[in-house]
Amino acid sequence: MALFFFFGAVGALIVVTLAAFLLHASRQWRRASGMATAQAKLPPGSMGLPYVGETLQLYSQNPNVFFATRQKRYGDIFKTNLLGYRCVMLASPEAAHFVLVSQAHLFKPTYPASKEQLIGPNALFFHQGGYHQRLRRLVQRSLGPDALRALVPDVDAAAAATLRAWDGGSVANTFHAMKRLSFDVGVVTIFGRRLDRGFKEELRRNYFVVERGYNSFPNRLPGSRYQKAIQARKGLRATLGEIVAARRAQRDAAGGECRLLDTFMQWRDDSGAALTNDQIADNVIGVLFAAQDTTASVLTWILKYLHDNPKLLEAVKEEQMEVYKENDGGKEPLTWAQTRGMPLTHRVIMESMRMASIISFTFREAVDDVEYNGFLIPKGWKVMPLFRNIHHSPEYFWDPQTFDPSRFMASPRPGTFLPFGSGVHACPGNELAKLEMLVLVHRLVTSYRWEVVGPSDEVAYSPFPVPRHGLKARLWSVVADDQA
Numbered sequence: 001m002a003l004f005f006f007f008g009a010v011g012a013l014i015v016v017t018l019a020a021f022l023l024h025a026s027r028q029w030r031r032a033s034g035m036a037t038a039q040a041k042l043p044p045g046s047m048g049l050p051y052v053g054e055t056l057q058l059y060s061q062n063p064n065v066f067f068a069t070r071q072k073r074y075g076d077i078f079k080t081n082l083l084g085y086r087c088v089m090l091a092s093p094e095a096a097h098f099v100l101v102s103q104a105h106l107f108k109p110t111y112p113a114s115k116e117q118l119i120g121p122n123a124l125f126f127h128q129g130g131y132h133q134r135l136r137r138l139v140q141r142s143l144g145p146d147a148l149r150a151l152v153p154d155v156d157a158a159a160a161a162t163l164r165a166w167d168g169g170s171v172a173n174t175f176h177a178m179k180r181l182s183f184d185v186g187v188v189t190i191f192g193r194r195l196d197r198g199f200k201e202e203l204r205r206n207y208f209v210v211e212r213g214y215n216s217f218p219n220r221l222p223g224s225r226y227q228k229a230i231q232a233r234k235g236l237r238a239t240l241g242e243i244v245a246a247r248r249a250q251r252d253a254a255g256g257e258c259r260l261l262d263t264f265m266q267w268r269d270d271s272g273a274a275l276t277n278d279q280i281a282d283n284v285i286g287v288l289f290a291a292q293d294t295t296a297s298v299l300t301w302i303l304k305y306l307h308d309n310p311k312l313l314e315a316v317k318e319e320q321m322e323v324y325k326e327n328d329g330g331k332e333p334l335t336w337a338q339t340r341g342m343p344l345t346h347r348v349i350m351e352s353m354r355m356a357s358i359i360s361f362t363f364r365e366a367v368d369d370v371e372y373n374g375f376l377i378p379k380g381w382k383v384m385p386l387f388r389n390i391h392h393s394p395e396y397f398w399d400p401q402t403f404d405p406s407r408f409m410a411s412p413r414p415g416t417f418l419p420f421g422s423g424v425h426a427c428p429g430n431e432l433a434k435l436e437m438l439v440l441v442h443r444l445v446t447s448y449r450w451e452v453v454g455p456s457d458e459v460a461y462s463p464f465p466v467p468r469h470g471l472k473a474r475l476w477s478v479v480a481d482d483q484a
């Protein structure tokens, strides 16, 4: 009998130990895989009022202050409720890496349906998995080093045309001028030089109506901006259909060019199936959108920062004049190799992107209950890595509110500088954007002078931060003076 109890007790002990071990192993596994354990608790933070959450607080103040005060109060991970969505904000490089890179499969891209409708549901940034990877590879191929090398003369020509159109000393909205440049570069990158002028003007007209609607309240009443944008989107789609049909008809007229549209049109899967016209159109519109206001906002900030730092401007001018002289006083076009050899200008660009942090954060949605550092991110909640908070943290960037390109003499700590995001959805256009900035700065400082008109320290959100009124400035050419 005693023996029976003894073996019974040992058996029970083994079962309990095994169960505890399995529980522990399962917790460890769930932790390692990012899945939530029962101990995980919601992050600190306030969910605000019923329904509206903290939306009013966000919109009634500078959004940077909204995020920074909460980070100070709650730490690097906190919860809130915005526009009826329950959100977890993440303000550390490790947390951003967790969401965007190491556990990216647990977080899907998420956009309001109204915006998805305007861009088109087949655009790559709404997708995850095989379709996304396929499309992304095509976009990356068209924006890789070989493609960019061939694009330098086009970007150079677009920058020169933008500045010529502004020249004359009259006051203009810098952001609008830079939008002209980023649109022209976007178009030549996607369609190449052989795009018919009529098609280009048609695209421009409809694109800007779609863009206005994209940034407006999605109200479908007749005459509303959103409704007009829906109509203009149909116009864009029709024009793209005509361009594709014309290219199919004149297959051999590419003249050696293979730009993004050609890449989309030529792609076939293993069974020989091509992309549909809707998939092509949605992705063309998607890339045009992704390339537009982003690049134009950063360019606007570069003009402001250079203007506000005259000594730095002189040093940049000196660097660029070397290239200008090499190119026979700007008569020869810039080369790819020359754009790789502008270290100071490159640092100015990096610092402008850090300071302005025009993409302050991005959105994902948890596809399951996820645990991060003991905190629960429930399935369906939005997750927002806060790039700006990371870029403006003294922990990673000393004296973060001071514009100082010299900080980029050394590489930033890995994962702390994310102007182009990170992981599977990181920006495939980053090198093109930087090329555009280098070329514009070259043309600007070697051949023009500019002067900001009126106060420029207030910031407006359109939706990216830009100096209020788009940075009013006048610009005039000095080429004749320099040559004299």
Ligand code: HEM
Binding pocket: 124, 125, 126, 136, 139, 143, 186, 189, 286, 287, 290, 291, 292, 294, 295, 298, 358, 359, 362, 363, 418, 419, 420, 421, 422, 424, 425, 426, 427, 428, 429, 430, 432, 433
């Ligand atoms: C200064 C200019 C730019 C900035 C700051 C910028 C920033 C970003 C960021 C942060 C993302 C990732 C968003 C996320 O993870 O949710 C992104 C994605 C993307 N960007 Fe850019 N971008 C710029 C210019 C461009 C240009 C010039 C192009 C194309 C010609 C482009 C095309 C794209 C595309 C297609 C995606 C989606 C990638 C995907 O989902 O796989 N961007 N960009």
